[in-house]
Amino acid sequence: MSRYAEFVSNNHNQNVEELKELLRIPSISSLSEHKEDVQQAASWIADKLKNIGMENVEVVQTKGHPIIYADWLHQENAPTVLVYGHYDVQPVDPVHLWETPPFEPTIRDEKIFARGATDDKGQMFLHIKAVETLLESEGKLPVNVKFCIEGEEEIGSPHLPQFLAENNEKLSCDVVVISDSDMWDRGVPAITYSLRGLCALEVSLKTANTDLHSGMFGGGVQNANHLLVQLLSTLHDSNGKVNVAHFYDDVLELTEFEKEQIQALGFDEEKLKQQLGLTDLTGGEHNVPYPERISSRPTLEMNGLWGGFQGEGTKTVIPNQAHAKITCRLVNNQNPEKIQDLIKRHLEEQAPQGCTVSVSLGDTGNPFLTPIDSPMIQKAAEAYQDVYGKSPVYKREGGSIPIVSDFNQSLNAPVVLMGFGLPDENLHAPNEHFNLENFDKGILTICSFLEQLKS
Amino acid sequence: MSRYAEFVSNNHNQNVEELKELLRIPSISSLSEHKEDVQQAASWIADKLKNIGMENVEVVQTKGHPIIYADWLHQENAPTVLVYGHYDVQPVDPVHLWETPPFEPTIRDEKIFARGATDDKGQMFLHIKAVETLLESEGKLPVNVKFCIEGEEEIGSPHLPQFLAENNEKLSCDVVVISDSDMWDRGVPAITYSLRGLCALEVSLKTANTDLHSGMFGGGVQNANHLLVQLLSTLHDSNGKVNVAHFYDDVLELTEFEKEQIQALGFDEEKLKQQLGLTDLTGGEHNVPYPERISSRPTLEMNGLWGGFQGEGTKTVIPNQAHAKITCRLVNNQNPEKIQDLIKRHLEEQAPQGCTVSVSLGDTGNPFLTPIDSPMIQKAAEAYQDVYGKSPVYKREGGSIPIVSDFNQSLNAPVVLMGFGLPDENLHAPNEHFNLENFDKGILTICSFLEQLKS
Known part of the structure; x- marks a missing residue:
């Protein structure tokens, strides 16, 4: 030059x-x-x-x-x-x-x-x-x-x-x-x-036609918060992997050269933990090194979660609806629309007894x-x-x-x-x-x- | 007279x-x-x-x-x-x-x-x-x-x-x-x-010192919503019983006479399901008849649940805190303060790795x-x-x-x-x-x- x-x-x-x-x-x-x-x-x-x-x-x-x-x-x-x-x-x-x-x-x-x-x-x-x-x-x-x-x-x-x-x-x-x-x-x-690519979903779970009083109905009828917790707890397994069938099917694994590159770059775990105020970095897949997890692996994150009463004090309500916002980070060759469908199907199939689960699809990005x-x-x-x-x-x-x-x-x-x-x-x-x-x-x-x- | x-x-x-x-x-x-x-x-x-x-x-x-x-x-x-x-x-x-x-x-x-x-x-x-x-x-x-x-x-x-x-x-x-x-x-x-008596608790779960971007950290760090779901899913077993050790220890069981009384009064399940818009009444303990569940059995209800983003659209955030409000309906001879302590201890003991769980105690009523x-x-x-x-x-x-x-x-x-x-x-x-x-x-x-x- x-x-x-x-x-x-x-x-x-x-x-x-x-x-x-x-x-x-x-x-x-x-x-x-x-x-x-x-x-x-x-x-x-x-x-x-x-x-x-x-x-x-x-x-x-x-x-x-x-x-x-x-x-x-x-x-x-x-x-x-x-x-x-x-x-x-x-x-x-x-x-x-x-x-x-x-x-x-x-x-x-x-x-x-x-x-x-x-x-x-x-x-x-x-x-x-x-x-x-x-x-x-x-x-x-x-x-x-x-x-x-x-x-x-x-x-x-x-x-x-x-x-x-x-x-x-x-x-x-x-x-x-x-x-x-x-x-x-x-x-x-x-x-x-x-x-990484992206896809978004929102899940809404409904039980009775109105919020109910826990004095009159508590212990008898479904609580939307309970059922949503139950449903969402099926989305990851105990090793932090996304537990949705076929989720990883199209994931292009890292080549040996890429793994070596990532390893060679090093990663200061202690510094990051201190910066984030965390005692460990245990999000995502337990058997994958941190630098790979945040760049080369797909994720499913619950960005938002809500149901029932959030105000000050106590309200003895049995909520009749609860919601979660979900986004996935995706890697080649995952298709965002296909992943949305897989997750939607999973949520509908795993829907607990006695509630209606509806899933709406949001943004996607390849x-x-x-x-x-x-x-x-x-x-x-x-x-x-x-x-x-x-x-x-x-x-x-x-x-x-x-x-x-x-x-x-x-x-x-x-x-x-x-x-x-x-x-x-x-x-x-x-x-x-x-x-x-x-x-x-x-x-x-x-x-x-x-x-x-x-x- | x-x-x-x-x-x-x-x-x-x-x-x-x-x-x-x-x-x-x-x-x-x-x-x-x-x-x-x-x-x-x-x-x-x-x-x-x-x-x-x-x-x-x-x-x-x-x-x-x-x-x-x-x-x-x-x-x-x-x-x-x-x-x-x-x-x-x-x-x-x-x-x-x-x-x-x-x-x-x-x-x-x-x-x-x-x-x-x-x-x-x-x-x-x-x-x-x-x-x-x-x-x-x-x-x-x-x-x-x-x-x-x-x-x-x-x-x-x-x-x-x-x-x-x-x-x-x-x-x-x-x-x-x-x-x-x-x-x-x-x-x-x-x-x-x-x-029934009552006791209230609020649980807050914290991970990192701030919300994090799911592009930079997704798949690497703990998501407070995930951990809260994991924690709350331990509160009931698959039969709808409260899964907190010693929760039922002091429950006075119904006498045979009381059970007969309740049975004799009858209960129109179809009418209630129609009124509430429910296909079944599957809250609480599966092996206990509905009229007993709502009057003679203690409960643990999540009245409120929230974490992360609840607005319109999508926000690719990894929330660093999530919360739940819990109340229990209690029966004789349960002591509300004792039950609060049991639940608090359960939540603290079951706290997932890599987060801080804090439980505050609310109202009680005998x-x-x-x-x-x-x-x-x-x-x-x-x-x-x-x-x-x-x-x-x-x-x-x-x-x-x-x-x-x-x-x-x-x-x-x-x-x-x-x-x-x-x-x-x-x-x-x-x-x-x-x-x-x-x-x-x-x-x-x-x-x-x-x-x-x-x-």
């Missing part, structure tokens, strides 16, 4: 100044008083994309905030990369905890402080600068590049899936690259190659996995090696980012999550910042990645 | 007119705007007691509404009866559902309609009239009689226990008689000889039982036989009336609950009434009871 290093280094101050311009725009997508600011940030990016030489730049209006599209498609036989990012930011409360104002970007200790510095204006901007670097240095890009930058990520991307569905051909690509995640540690890059040994991941790894002098850590995240699998499934392309943030950069919190040591390196890594893709 | 029948019959109209006077006073104890009315009702009763020849009549002020005391103690070697009743009434809402105004007593179909007609002004007044009848006819009473009439029963008798404790000697007696309950049916008298074959119950039965020509039904009620066991324990005297109401007299509801067929018969039954006590 040395051949672009000088160019990037020479432009460092100018590039940082440009990022500051973008960071000054308070594009908070959740607050309607910032609607104009969000629009302004979109225009700023569209202009920037035009200036660096991207073509067909569009600011696509939605019912919410706009999506920016741009492309450069002059390498007929080379693959096409789609870059996704977002230019909207989180609110800034509590604003008094910021050392410098959130929309006045300030550099301290080689970090740039501002809302959006790392999530995601800063990281998204690296791709713009990488494309500029290549176009300025070579007059062309090694591969075809498309940009799809949205302004609603922080409010759940309500209009993006429809945009993907309606623009399937326009967005078609060989790989999607997203920089909206973390490195493993200072100097240690990371590729997040798996995210799990995401790009295998470590897939070519796109390996090219990203080579790019990191090239710039950081170090192989990246391969990370599975336990959370769910539905748009990642939306891209994956909608465009039928692998997604590579190349994070340049650091874990302590306060995203969503006061004093958000981005470490400038990853600014030039990030640009160069993306340049390298695009070059790797050519070969 | 024929020798007083004529006297009572001759005075019927006058007696009903006097009751109407009392019923016209809107002595609603729960509403502060009726404080003067409650006071006025107390004065009315005190005057009445003086007029019929009771002595040492006092209107004892409390921090709430007054308690009326009176006595007649001129039968040195005869037993002493304490009459308890109350002159306060429930509110009248929804007042538009009353056919005639609640404080304008009206007679229709040989029933007197007014708030308090059966609960308890009407029933309490029968005792005043019985004493008057005996004093007018005989110039003396067959036994010693004390009255203790309170004005706070409908708000939970907050000042009565203290009054009992502080006036133990003054109130000492051989039997307490209370008419504030029901007959079995028209023409079929009943004695309620048992009430169960009440005066054995059917006790002399006082038998004398009351003879009085009913005398007047109604029929043995009373012996009833166990599943509810709890703490003041009944307060009298029982504080004064160390048996309590006899001689009800003259009918089950459909709308107490606490619009169109409360009292059937006048039980007015003269009630007075005569009490006269007979007092005479029986002498022998």
Whole structure:
């Protein structure tokens, strides 16, 4: 990468100044008083994309905030990369905890402080600068590049899936690259190659046609709380495994290489227990190591539970209904709708005598996995090696980012999550910042990645 | 009883007119705007007691509404009866559902309609009239009689226990008689000889020091809802029995006579199932008949249950705390404090790994039982036989009336609950009434009871 290093280094101050311009725009997508600011940030990016030489730049209006599209498609036989990012930011409360104002970007200790510095204006901007670097240095890009930058990520991307569905051909690509995640540690890059999916259910259990007085009926009639406890206690076995038939059928087991990776990364159990105030970490499957349980194994969690009287004091009521909210974290190749059906059937079959159990189905989100040994991941790894002098850590995240699998499934392309943030950069919190040591390196890594893709 | 029948019959109209006077006073104890009315009702009763020849009549002020005391103690070697009743009434809402105004007593179909007609002004007044009848006819009473009439029963008798404790000697007696309950049916008298006691607990289960995100920690750490479900599922066995060690140790089993009584009374299971909208009545102990379960057996009910998210939609939270409210209905000779301790110990011992379980203790109330074959119950039965020509039904009620066991324990005297109401007299509801067929018969039954006590 040395051949672009000088160019990037020479432009460092100018590039940082440009990022500051973008960071000054308070594009908070959740607050309607910032609607104009969000629009302004979109225009700023569209202009920037035009200036660096991207073509067909569009600011696509939605019912919410706009999506920016741009492309450069002059390498007929080379693959096409789609870059996704977002230019909207989180609110800034509590604003008094910021050392410098959130929309006045300030550099301290080689970090740039501002809302959006790392999530995601800063990281998204690296791709713009990488494309500029290549176009300025070579007059062309090694591969075809498309940009799809949205302004609603922080409010759940309500209009993006429809945009993907309606623009399937326009967005078609060989790989999607997203920089909206973390490195493993200072100097240690990371590729997040798996995210968990999600499905939600709510179960309601009803007994009599009204709450009943425990003096008149106590000991005689069914108590909805008792029956719900009985029903929910069937959902896990004594080893912490989910006790629903066929729940694990489609779970892709970790490869030996993945297990070694996870083990090699280590895990400070004592530190975590202290942080959480727990004496042990005994959720989930007892025979699976903690780092695997929270990233590579599916779960069934009761997020909410309620029935009867919750007020102060005593009420001698026999409740006639009780409820539970359930979500599962899912892993490849589990299908969220199939898992919902399995759980619904389980709850209905295990329904205790003398009550009605009804199960309603909620949100779903697919799990995401790009295998470590897939070519796109390996090219990203080579790019990191090239710039950081170090192989990246391969990370599975336990959370769910539905748009990642939306891209994956909608465009039928692998997604590579190349994070340049650091874990302590306060995203969503006061004093958000981005470490400038990853600014030039990030640009160069993306340049390298695009070059790797050519070969 | 024929020798007083004529006297009572001759005075019927006058007696009903006097009751109407009392019923016209809107002595609603729960509403502060009726404080003067409650006071006025107390004065009315005190005057009445003086007029019929009771002595040492006092209107004892409390921090709430007054308690009326009176006595007649001129039968040195005869037993002493304490009459308890109350002159306060429930509110009248929804007042538009009353056919005639609640404080304008009206007679229709040989029933007197007014708030308090059966609960308890009407029933309490029968005792005043019985004493008057005996004093007018005989110039003396067959036994010693004390009255203790309170004005706070409908708000939970907050000042009565203290009054009992502080006036133990003054109130000492051989039997307490209370008419504030029901007959079995028209023409079929009943004695309620048992009430269940009560104890309350609340259990809180805590895991981590904060709610956790199921994406980051799901499958790794304890979920308070799961552990609470696991804990609560240990409280009953598969036969519906309470699964707490020693819970049943002190339960007085029903005698063969009691079982026969309960069986003889019959029970329309189909009708009840239809009324409650239940396909079966499978609460409590599976091997105990329904009528026994709701009256003669102790229970453990989860009145409330909550943990985590209860709002609309989905929240992928791992709750760090979950709670349950529990009450038990208790029977003789269970001790509420002992049962609380047993349950507390059970919950603490069964606490799942990796959480903190804390149990707080709530209200308690003793169960009440005066054995059917006790002399006082038998004398009351003879009085009913005398007047109604029929043995009373012996009833166990599943509810709890703490003041009944307060009298029982504080004064160390048996309590006899001689009800003259009918089950459909709308107490606490619009169109409360009292059937006048039980007015003269009630007075005569009490006269007979007092005479029986002498022998």
